[in-house]
Amino acid sequence: MNNPFGVQRSDVRALVEVASIANDGGTGFQIFQSDQFREGTGGRVEFCIGGPFANNRTAGHIATYLPGAGFTPYRRDQPDSIAIVAGGSEFVREPGLREFVIMARVFPSPGARPLFLIAGQTGVTNLAAAHYLRCRFEELRRAYGADRRFCLVLRLDRPDVYGHESVHLASDITATAFAS
Template sequence: MVSSVGDLVINLLASVIAGTAVWSFQRFRRRRRDERRRRFFGLSTRAECVIVAPRHASSPSPHSVNQLDVAAIVELATVARECGADVALKVQGHSVLFDSAFDSATEFCVGGPEGNRRTGAHLATFVPGASMDPYEEVGDLLTLRVGDEEFPRKPGEAEFVLLAKVDTGKEGRPLFLVCGQTAVTNRAAARYLTRNYRTLASRHGLDGRFCLILEVVRPSTYGDRVVRERGDFTSVAFTSPA
């Protein structure tokens, strides 16, 4: 009887020790994963995060935002809040000037140069190897260009978005560009970034910059759900064309 009680106590202790070890390991993994995500996005507890929204192209109000761009913003803001950051939203009008320097906070800049002039400024400054045709010149047939590659929009069939992480020179405060031909491509790229950041971190490092072109396949049928990576242009996007 005494032996049986002793065996029971030993088994209980072994179970407690094993359970504690598993709990501690899972907690360690979760903490490490959260720390890696914060570092990749340049966010931490109480850090400032700015999300710049594009104006709605067809709205008479300079402060109106397309609902799909709002969905993209929510996707990015959710990640920022999960990292503990304080999120500030700015809707782009006709000025690229804000009340703070561009590198004072982690920034997510959403939309093409036509709807978000700040995107145009960032492309020219940090990603000179990439550009997009002005809407007033080509209308709906917008073309994204990176290096020697061109990605013309085929409305409803194939639409493209540039997704880039930029080193602003301010340690730990990157700039993320979501430069799409349409609002649906902006939404797709925001989701792609938040759900594939671990893959991107493995490929480019937690602090590394990158520039991808993503294709949204048949958005007239699938919306923003089918996304393909069409190319990694990190090697040419950050260099001025000859």
Template sequence: MSRSCPAISAAGGWLFRTYLWRRQLRRKQKFFGLSNGSECLLVVNQDPSAPGRNVQRYDAFALLELSALIKECGARAEIVVHDVARLGFGTRTEFCVGGPGSNRRTEAHLRSLLPGVEVNTDHENIPDGLAFTIGGQAYRISKGVAEYALLARLTAPESDRPVFLAAGQRGINNQAAIRYLARHHVQLARQYGSDGVFCLLLKVLSSDQYGPDMVEVVADVTVEATAPR
């Protein structure tokens, strides 16, 4: 009898850990709208400074991080280039990467879902080039020092399949927003609910030294971003 106790305890511990893992997976799947065997869209942008359909390397890194997340949920991804993604939203989860200057799909989402956000896509316009304006406040880029990105979870009416938008002032900011989403989705689900809508303004600090890892939340701008202009 005494010899069987450790085996029973080990089996009980394994079952409990398995239960916790499955519960966490279900919550993750619900937040991302990704069930086992489901499909989602990865809408990729293009490097505006390169010919053809090249993807900027930091955006490629962001797609790799998303692919790992999608695989963990047991789902599959279809990659669609931004200028041919003539699809509605709400039937499948969508991850849209890139600002409106390089991603027409992002431009459409901002216009229809986040009309309170204005983005200056003129790279040459100093100091306002690439600036975000939200609620009358301008957020200007200081390259390599302080840059901004929007991270949003949006849903269509009567749909549980969200659109995740990662729109940064530079490619490395897109990756920073995706990495923040992957690392903090549990906290975001607790704060906004597993089917909640939010739009966060993130600041990426010292990207020239620290890459996409130094990120802080500037503000929850959901109310301002979803308000009509």
């Protein structure tokens, strides 16, 4: 991880993946930087991409909508130590071997448009989750319907060897993530 506060090339590719979801759905899209987007949630479909240390909107969404899930604090002296935590489970990054990302669909209020949150340990994990969402969108719709929230932890195996497509479901943390 070079700079946890910067935009990684993989994050840009993740934007392309979600743009294709929007395009396939027949809707337009706009790209905003998290520090320039000050709108509320629920008025439009939102895809929020990036870890909470690089994207302050992600940090706010996790704190607001996923009170039972989060990330261990970032430490400059141990940048690879970031872990996703949910209840008693901890998903520890093992650089190049196993890396993790939260992918959630949230409805900020009754009748609101969905918020898709992709919050990974690295840019490659964000890309993996966007790819997973694009490729399995209909499967997720069948499993959770069009109006139920979910929160998944996805695992990326050996990303240095197999890239972003080696993504698998590690755990469905829906019950834990939304518990206050």
